[in-house]
Amino acid sequence: MTTTQAERVPPKTDPPVEKLLRMYRQMLAIRLFEERVNDLYTRALMPGLAHLYIGEEAVAVGICEALRNDDYVTSTHRGHGHCLAKGAQPHLMFAELLGKEAGYCKGKGGSMHIADPKTGNLGANAIVGGSVGIATGAAFAAKYLKNDRVAVCFFGEGALGQGVLYEEMNMAQLWKLPVIYACENNMYNEYTHYSEATAGEIIDRPRAFGVACEVVDGQDVRAVYAAATRYVERARRGEGPAFLQLNTYRYHGHHVGDIARAYYRPKTEEEQWRSERDPIAMLTRYLLDGNVTDSGTLAQIEQELVGEMDKAVEFAINAPYPDPSRVAEDVYA
Amino acid sequence: MPETATQVREISFGDAVREAIAEEMRRDHSIVLIGEDVAEAGTTFKVLKGLVEEFGTGRIIDTPISEPGFTGIGVGAAMTGMRPIVDIMFGDFMTLIMDQVVNQAAKIHYMSGGAWKVPLVVRATMGATRRSAAQHSQSLHAWPSHIPGLKVVVPSTPADAKGLLKSAIRDDNPVVFFEDKISYTKVKGPVPVDDYVIPLGLADVKRQGRDITFVATSSMVQVALGAAKMLEEVGIDAEVVDPRTMWPLDEKTLVESVKKTSRCIVMDEGYHRYGVSGELASVVQEGAFYDLDGPVRRLCAMHVPIPFSPSLEDVTVPTERDAFELARQMVNR
Numbered sequence: 001m002t003t004t005q006a007e008r009v010p011p012k013t014d015p016p017v018e019k020l021l022r023m024y025r026q027m028l029a030i031r032l033f034e035e036r037v038n039d040l041y042t043r044a045l046m047p048g049l050a051h052l053y054i055g056e057e058a059v060a061v062g063i064c065e066a067l068r069n070d071d072y073v074t075s076t077h078r079g080h081g082h083c084l085a086k087g088a089q090p091h092l093m094f095a096e097l098l099g100k101e102a103g104y105c106k107g108k109g110g111s112m113h114i115a116d117p118k119t120g121n122l123g124a125n126a127i128v129g130g131s132v133g134i135a136t137g138a139a140f141a142a143k144y145l146k147n148d149r150v151a152v153c154f155f156g157e158g159a160l161g162q163g164v165l166y167e168e169m170n171m172a173q174l175w176k177l178p179v180i181y182a183c184e185n186n187m188y189n190e191y192t193h194y195s196e197a198t199a200g201e202i203i204d205r206p207r208a209f210g211v212a213c214e215v216v217d218g219q220d221v222r223a224v225y226a227a228a229t230r231y232v233e234r235a236r237r238g239e240g241p242a243f244l245q246l247n248t249y250r251y252h253g254h255h256v257g258d259i260a261r262a263y264y265r266p267k268t269e270e271e272q273w274r275s276e277r278d279p280i281a282m283l284t285r286y287l288l289d290g291n292v293t294d295s296g297t298l299a300q301i302e303q304e305l306v307g308e309m310d311k312a313v314e315f316a317i318n319a320p321y322p323d324p325s326r327v328a329e330d331v332y333a
Numbered sequence: 334m335p336e337t338a339t340q341v342r343e344i345s346f347g348d349a350v351r352e353a354i355a356e357e358m359r360r361d362h363s364i365v366l367i368g369e370d371v372a373e374a375g376t377t378f379k380v381l382k383g384l385v386e387e388f389g390t391g392r393i394i395d396t397p398i399s400e401p402g403f404t405g406i407g408v409g410a411a412m413t414g415m416r417p418i419v420d421i422m423f424g425d426f427m428t429l430i431m432d433q434v435v436n437q438a439a440k441i442h443y444m445s446g447g448a449w450k451v452p453l454v455v456r457a458t459m460g461a462t463r464r465s466a467a468q469h470s471q472s473l474h475a476w477p478s479h480i481p482g483l484k485v486v487v488p489s490t491p492a493d494a495k496g497l498l499k500s501a502i503r504d505d506n507p508v509v510f511f512e513d514k515i516s517y518t519k520v521k522g523p524v525p526v527d528d529y530v531i532p533l534g535l536a537d538v539k540r541q542g543r544d545i546t547f548v549a550t551s552s553m554v555q556v557a558l559g560a561a562k563m564l565e566e567v568g569i570d571a572e573v574v575d576p577r578t579m580w581p582l583d584e585k586t587l588v589e590s591v592k593k594t595s596r597c598i599v600m601d602e603g604y605h606r607y608g609v610s611g612e613l614a615s616v617v618q619e620g621a622f623y624d625l626d627g628p629v630r631r632l633c634a635m636h637v638p639i640p641f642s643p644s645l646e647d648v649t650v651p652t653e654r655d656a657f658e659l660a661r662q663m664v665n666r
Contacts, residue, residue: 133405167402
């Protein structure tokens with residue numbers, strides 16, 4: 001794993017306990033949500049494709065906790081974590097994943113296209129790098145309309161291969177747009193290690209445009225939150241865009257069906273990340289070792305979430321499919 | 334042109350485009366125009382000359398040469414409270430922005446179950462015979478016309494250009510608006526002084542006739558009108574119908590005309606194969622089959638890359654003489 005350690009800036013002050021507990025809750029919510037997605041998918045209850053976010057929870061949560069509700073995010077094909085972290089409701093997410101009328105997109109979008117204006121979610125996008133224009137445009141509008149909002153564009157390191165990213169970073173820096181490019185480096189462009197697809201260093205790319213940038217430990221939610229807060233506030237002050245390289249890891253395959261993975265990455269690597277670098281375990285250790293909270297509090301959070309997720313799944317399974325007569329609705333506004 | 338308009342004056346097609354943009358920008362602060370050399374240069378065709386002096390560089394925005402990048406910004410800004418007009422200097426560059434237009438703008442409303450809207454206008458040029466060769470001469474309006482979620486406008490007169498562009502700007506959907514380069518200065522016509530709009534999806538009968546219908550688009554409307562004059566001299570009374578928008582398409586007006594004349598030639602400057610001419614011919618044949626004297630015929634751009642040399646280029650675009658001769662042969666008079 002290539003990281004530029006010198007560029008890490010450790011958090012100076014920790015957020016208050018309530019914030020830490022909220023981040024714990026949000027990360028665990030994503031983990032539990034995705035475990036249920038895996039279950040629904042393998043039981044053939046979920047059509048299409050499922051790209052799990054498990055292992056990367058600290059990235060979405062650390063960043064979204066630094067945002068206001070009316071700030072914008074764009075997401076990816078691996079987007080459930082971003083959507084939940086930005087405030088999406090699990091039962092409406094599950095309903096969409098199962099193709100139900102009650103879902104966020106009335107069953108027309110599915111797993112890869114969750115969108116929700118109420119939480120500033122401009123939409124998950126199934127074109128790799130497909131939302132960098134949208135996020136930059138939202139930042140353009142925020143600046144033009146002077147509404148003080150910031151846009152975060154989540155994308156994987158695979159999107160570094162898309163030329164439009166560089167066009168957008170160029171204009172964002174020229175025009176000092178309030179946009180954060182959040183590059184989740186989970187090290188694999190689908191089934192290919194990023195080093196085989198990425199010449200030079202990732203972080204040198206934003207640097208070439210003069211875009212403020214930092215390499216962040218994407219497994220440490222406190223570090224992600226601290227960096228995001230700094231750059232989001234900077235963007236809100238009108239000082240321009242930023243690029244965060246968030247080093248993280250995808251525990252599961254590219255999608256749920258990607259089971260035999262040994263040809264592109266060793267099992268030992270997966271086991272090492274799970275046992276040593278798990279974002280939820282890392283925060284748990286910090287909270288308990290530092291006596292920030294007690295295990296009873298964490299257990300209670302988990303219990304509440306399990307109940308909530310099970311109810312959400314039940315809601316989605318029981319929800320009706322859209323009537324075929326609605327197929328041609330929403331083509332035009 | 335609306336019948337109710339009292340005061341008109343003669344202006345060029347290009348001036349009509351500029352007037353539409355200026356008037357809409359005065360009315361609505363959320364409208365900006367973004368593209369290459371649109372500000373001080375007023376585009377390479379000088380169509381936007383003077384706009385930057387009135388609206389400033391904050392609203393008439395020069396971009397880097399990054400068509401996908403600034404089109405993407407247009408999409409995102411349109412989703413978040415603005416009504417951007419994106420200027421694509423040459424319609425050939427549609428090829429560069431297809432992901433933003435086809436996978437993003439066209440689908441966002443549907444994929445989000447109607448949650449997000451994209452009130453975006455993409456202005457592009459079309460038309461050959463400027464000796465600009467294969468990469469600066471194409472008429473690619475068939476491409477967006479193929480995509481659900483997009484509206485496509487192909488005006489032929491100054492009055493239509495102004496009224497339709499105003500409708501496009503006020504529309505809540507992504508609209509691709511094609512302007513014929515030759516028409517900018519060559520085509521002049523009466524345009525009302527007062528504010529007016531022409532709804533998208535209404536064809537216009539440019540000339541009444543009994544013997545044969547020309548269904549003609551954009552640049553080909555003037556060619557069809559010229560041919561109709563020549564036909565008049567040999568006693569053939571041709572009708573010229575301009576659909577004005579490829580989608581929504583006013584099928585009824587096309588079909589009614591052909592039911593009356595029982596003969597039809599579709600004229601379009603797009604390539605002959607798999608273009609809009611095939612669709613228009615099909616609509617006419619499905620709707621007026623039992624009234625037709627013979628097959629619907631087509632006059633389109635020759636199915637070759639557009640050549641440079643004048644002696645070669647001129648044979649690739651249908652002329653008044655071509656239309657005259659084909660019509661005469663079909664009417665057999």
